[in-house]
Amino acid sequence: MKNDCLTDKVAVVTGARRGIGRAVAVTFAGAGADVVVCDIVDGDGGLKETEEAVKKLGSEALALKTDISLRDDVERMALRALEVFGRIDVLVNCAGVWIPGETLVECGDEHWDAVMNTNLKGTFLCCREVGRRMIAQRSGCIINLSSQVGRTPAMGAGAYSTSKAGIIMLTMQMAQEMARYKVRVNALAPGIVKTEFNAGFWKGAELEKQASGMVPLGRLAETEDIARAALFLASDAAGYITGEVIGISGGWSPTSSVAEP
Ligand SMILES: NC(=O)c1ccc[n+]([C@@H]2O[C@H](COP(=O)([O-])OP(=O)(O)OC[C@H]3O[C@@H](n4cnc5c(N)ncnc54)[C@H](O)[C@@H]3O)[C@@H](O)[C@H]2O)c1
Numbered sequence: 001m002k003n004d005c006l007t008d009k010v011a012v013v014t015g016a017r018r019g020i021g022r023a024v025a026v027t028f029a030g031a032g033a034d035v036v037v038c039d040i041v042d043g044d045g046g047l048k049e050t051e052e053a054v055k056k057l058g059s060e061a062l063a064l065k066t067d068i069s070l071r072d073d074v075e076r077m078a079l080r081a082l083e084v085f086g087r088i089d090v091l092v093n094c095a096g097v098w099i100p101g102e103t104l105v106e107c108g109d110e111h112w113d114a115v116m117n118t119n120l121k122g123t124f125l126c127c128r129e130v131g132r133r134m135i136a137q138r139s140g141c142i143i144n145l146s147s148q149v150g151r152t153p154a155m156g157a158g159a160y161s162t163s164k165a166g167i168i169m170l171t172m173q174m175a176q177e178m179a180r181y182k183v184r185v186n187a188l189a190p191g192i193v194k195t196e197f198n199a200g201f202w203k204g205a206e207l208e209k210q211a212s213g214m215v216p217l218g219r220l221a222e223t224e225d226i227a228r229a230a231l232f233l234a235s236d237a238a239g240y241i242t243g244e245v246i247g248i249s250g251g252w253s254p255t256s257s258v259a260e261p
Contacts, residue, residue: 005235007032010085012077014038014068014126015095017046019195020145023223024092024230025061026053031231034060036081036088039095040067060085068095068122078129090234091130092143093123098197104158112159119163120170127174131183140183143233144171146245148191154254164189168245175243184242186233191249193221216251 011028015021016037025035037050042065054061062084066077081088097118099111123144134140149157150164168187175185192211194202202211202220212219229248232238 004032009033009089010087011090012036012088013092016050017041020223020226021094022050023227025050027227027231029054029057029059036062038064038066038077068126069117074125074129088130090141093126094145098160100156102158107158115159115163120166123167134183135181138182141234142185143230144187146187146189148189148249148253152254172243187245188229189245189247190226191252
């Protein structure tokens with residue numbers, strides 16, 4: 001793909017302090033976009049580093065501390081982005097949390113709310129707030145982060161998998177509603193990506209070898225694998241694609257097999 005395919009575009013990326021969000025922000029900047037980078041955490045230098053990495057590539061960047069689960073924060077973020085850049089062409093909803101380990105009948109209200117409020121409600125709030133602006137512009141592209149676990153249940157993924165399945169329907173529903181305004185809405189469903197998010201699953205040579213062994217393509221995903229798919233969806237090359245969920249899993253999917261008690 002031509003690497004100037006987002007020239008003159010403005011992108012908002014949530015969860016951009018690290019991981020997939022940072023890779024998306026940097027990849028989009030490399031393709032010419034100005035990027036608003038948001039995260040609930042801005043105190044550890046991570047968000048600043050992403051902002052600087054975007055600027056190094058010659059794009060404009062704006063870092064905004066934003067908790068996507070709070071409507072006021074999300075409204076403030078969209079207003080500020082519009083104030084500075086005048087438009088938002090692409091929204092990539094990468095912010096997400098994972099609280100592993102429980103079955104749904106063991107899942108406490110607090111865990112359920114924490115996962116749902118960020119993953120599903122937060123993604124909805126960002127889509128709604130930015131989507132309204134895109135409708136007014138009569139153009140735009142939204143990319144949501146679901147997961148292979150949002151398509152197939154996995155032991156220990158309870159509230160998380162449920163939230164990611166919800167993101168798939170949110171994506172398809174919004175795509176239907178917004179197509180007439182030339183706003184496209186799609187989702188990515190990664191498999192196992194090497195980020196801090198799931199470090200306990202792959203960090204260390206032995207663990208990574210084991211985890212890679214479950215993936216038909218023989219390796220775990222790098223954050224850039226996901227960012228390149230986001231770039232495709234954001235570009236004109238994907239101009240006729242909406243309401244889709246694209247798996248980026250190396251062929252991996254969770255099994256619902258139950259470990260021996
Ligand atoms: N890593 C994987 O294997 C994997 C697989 C499938 C899907 N995903 C999804 O991809 C997305 C990014 O995951 P990642 O691996 O880069 O994780 P990560 O933990 O490295 O990054 C997530 C970012 O979201 C931010 N965040 C959390 N809650 C927030 C909130 N309320 N408001 C704003 N920001 C918030 C975190 O501070 C963090 O910087 C997530 O939605 C995740 O569910 C990841």
